[in-house]
Amino acid sequence: MPGKKRHYAEAFLNHGFVNTPQLNGDDRPQCVICLKVLTNESLKPSKLNEHLMKRHPLLAGKSRGYFEGKSKQLRGIQFGSGGMASEKLTAAVEVSYEVAYRIAKSSKNHTIAEDLIMPCTKLIVSKMCGEDQAKKLEGVSVSNTTIRRRVDDLAADILAQVVAEVKASPHKMFSLQFDESTDVSSCAVLLGYVRYIHEYSVKEEFLLAKNLKTTTKGEDIFNLVNDFLGMHGLEWNNVQQISVDGCPAMMGGNRGFRGFVQRENSDIHVDHCALHRYSLASKSLPESLKIVFDQAVKVVNFIKAKELNSRLFKELCKEMGQKYEALLYHTEVRWLSRGKVITRLFELREAVEIFLIEKKSGLAEYFSDPHWIAQLGYLADIFVELNKGNLSIQGKCVTVIHSKEAVAAFIAKMKLWIKRVNRGVLAQFPTLDMYLEGLETENEPDFTEALKGNIADHLGQLVEKMEEYFPDLDTTNMGWLTEPFRCLDSQVDDDDFPAKEEFIALRMSEALKIDFKEKNLDAFWIERLQDAPTLATRALNVLISFSTSYRCEQGFSTIVGLKTKKRNRLDVENDARIALSTTKPRIAKLVVDMQAQPSH
Structure with a gap:
């Protein structure tokens, strides 16, 4: 209270x-x-x-x-009218804002200014410049409450700029992404980002971090977002697309967030995040490989679960001159965890086997089985490839087209690998291939045929799951957007008027051909809003659409550092806005506004 x-x-x-x-x-x-x-x-x-x-x-x-x-x-x-004293007071307020901005940007406690920064600054100035100069710092207020207020002012200014940019966008539409998670104090936090056109480029910016005070139903999420948009004069009619995770509260067509949004505006596309779909499709494993994976996790847990085992294993790795000195825990919710865990275990398999034998653990028998090691090597290879695919659709300003192309390319590669495996070729899996080359040739036929069958089955399941979660990967009909001067003329239908007329005029312009080569895709189509508005609007609707909720996932990592056990009562929104925003606050304006308040 x-x-x-x-x-x-x-x-x-x-x-x-x-x-x-x-x-x-x-x-x-x-x-x-x-x-x-x-x-x-x-x-x-x-x-x-x-x-x-x-x-x-x-x-x-x-x-x-x-x-x-x-x-x-x-x-x-x-x-005072510009006197020295007035300048000093203005400087003190400005410094206070600058310090607060840097504290929030680096996700530090507000008390660090009063407890550490100011004492150190005074010490440095007094030693280097003298006590008289250090006394001038007395006018700079950096108390905990002052930094809190400064952070609130800075965050409010950033939000005002973002809202103004969205409203002033030459392309009136914007897209959103949302995700919900629970913080260290068991509070449900909804994180949101916005993507819009600003100064001849697509810009992604932090939008909100709001606590869901009671339940996390679709209606609760919608009401929170609806209130936020209404408060800042943003309309559902200008929302082009929303990317969310696949939980029923988000994707439910009736009582879910998607259902409430589409009742406001049925033209809004509410899409399941591509990263979440990719992760779900990647989990497919045949029973034989799943058994090997579970056994590998047991080995890791046996060594990592006890601190003494971890220390002894570290010393063993040092004695053996291993590249790494520790195994990695498997965490189901982390997308890249499986690949890193299995790859590390395979690389340290010799040290692991020795350690398990010394501990007289029955888990050591796995490492004396060439077939088990070979399957572990394959899992390391395929998980690395899956991780590469996952990383290819992460990042800022990733478009829907890029995500579709990346997933389609990975599916095509897996189909090629299936053909090669059926021909008995395993060179595409370097870890496995190198291990098999090191085995005695007389031992190889005992299990390689069964191994190849397991690999082919797994790849086939992955292809099936990927195509199930990504049913529409065809981007050939988007050539008019990505390569308007090289695609077929039929990319835009003759009956699609006036788009076809604009497309013909665009393709005939030599100046625009040069312009297209020299500028990025965003800038080219933003400039076409004047001379080809129908085509440009369609193109920008695609370019501003989120394909993933990556920025929200990244934002939650920042919030973990902001809201710790010692700061579990912190309302993170303003600190998160400064830490996660690319827009910089107008500190000079804030100082003027502050100085305009008279004392009584």
């Missing part, structure tokens, strides 16, 4: 304090001697007198008239 707001009284001038009203309407006391601004909670005679006695003990007996004189001087400083 927020504390009771206190109000300034004229009697507080007897203790050397005037009032400094804030943008939010709060009264805050400012010392007329050192110019330090205290918190609203400090508006008590006892608190003000404590400051006077501790900071300015020699002035404790001064009359009210003395402080009134200082008050007039302070008023002159605040409203």
Whole structure:
């Protein structure tokens, strides 16, 4: 519960304090001697007198008239016409904002300014420049509450800029991505990003981080987003597409978020994140390979679960001159975990076998079975390839076209691998192939045929699952967008008027051919809004669409660092906005706004 707001009284001038009203309407006391601004909670005679006695003990007996004189001087400083004192006060406020911005940008505690930054700064200045120069830093307010307010101001300014850019976009449409997760204090947090056109390029920007206070149903998520858009004057009619994860609360067509959104605007495409679909498709494993994978995880857990085992294994790896000294835990929710875990286990298999034998563990028998090791080698290879595919559709400003092409290419590669495996060729799996080459040839026929069958079955399952989760991967009909001067003329239908007319005029222009080669795809189609509005609008609708919720997943990693066990009551939205936004706050404007507030 927020504390009771206190109000300034004229009697507080007897203790050397005037009032400094804030943008939010709060009264805050400012010392007329050192110019330090205290918190609203400090508006008590006892608190003000404590400051006077501790900071300015020699002035404790001064009359009210003395402080009134200082008050007039302070008023002159605040409203002076460009004098040195006014410049110093402006600089102090500006520095306070800059420090707060850097603290939030690096996801640090607000108290670090008062506890570490300012003491160190004073020490450096006093040693290098002298005590007189260090005393000038007294006017810079960097208390915990001051940094909190500065962060709120900075975040509000960033949000105002983003909303203004979205509204001013030459292409009025924008796309969104949302994801929900639970933080360290068990609060459900909804994270959102927006993608829109700004200054001849597609821009992605942080939009919101809101707590879902009770349930996390589709209606709760929709109401929260709807209220946010309405508060900032953004309309559902301008939303082109939304990317979310595949849970029922998000993708449900009736009571899910998608259902509520499409009742507002049926033209909005609400898509299941490509990364989530890719991850789900990648989980397919035949029973024989699943058994090997589960056994590998047991081996890792046996060594990693106990600290003593981990330390002993580390020393063993050092003695054997291994490249790595530790195994990696498998984490189901991390997309790249399987590949990293199995690859590391395969690379350290000799050390692992020795360790398990020394510990007299029955798990050691796996490492004396060439067939088991060969299957482990294949899993390392295929998981590495799956991880490469996953990484290829991660990142900023990844388009729907790029994601479709990347997944289609991976499916085509797997179909090729199936053909090669059926012919007995395993060179496409280097870890497995190298292991088999090192075996005695007389042992090889015992299991290689069965292994090849397992591999072919697994690849076939992966292809089937990928095609199930990605039913529409054909991008050949998008040539008019990606290669308008090289694609077939039939890419735009003759009956599609006026798009066909614009397409003909565009393809006949030599100047635009040169323009297309020299500029990126975003800039080219943004410029076409004037001379080919129908085609350009269609192209930009595709380019601004999110294919994944990668930015939200990345944002949650930042929030993990922001909201820790020691800061479990923090409302992360403003800190997250500064940490995750590319838009920079207008600190000079904030300083002017702050200085425009008079003291009483």
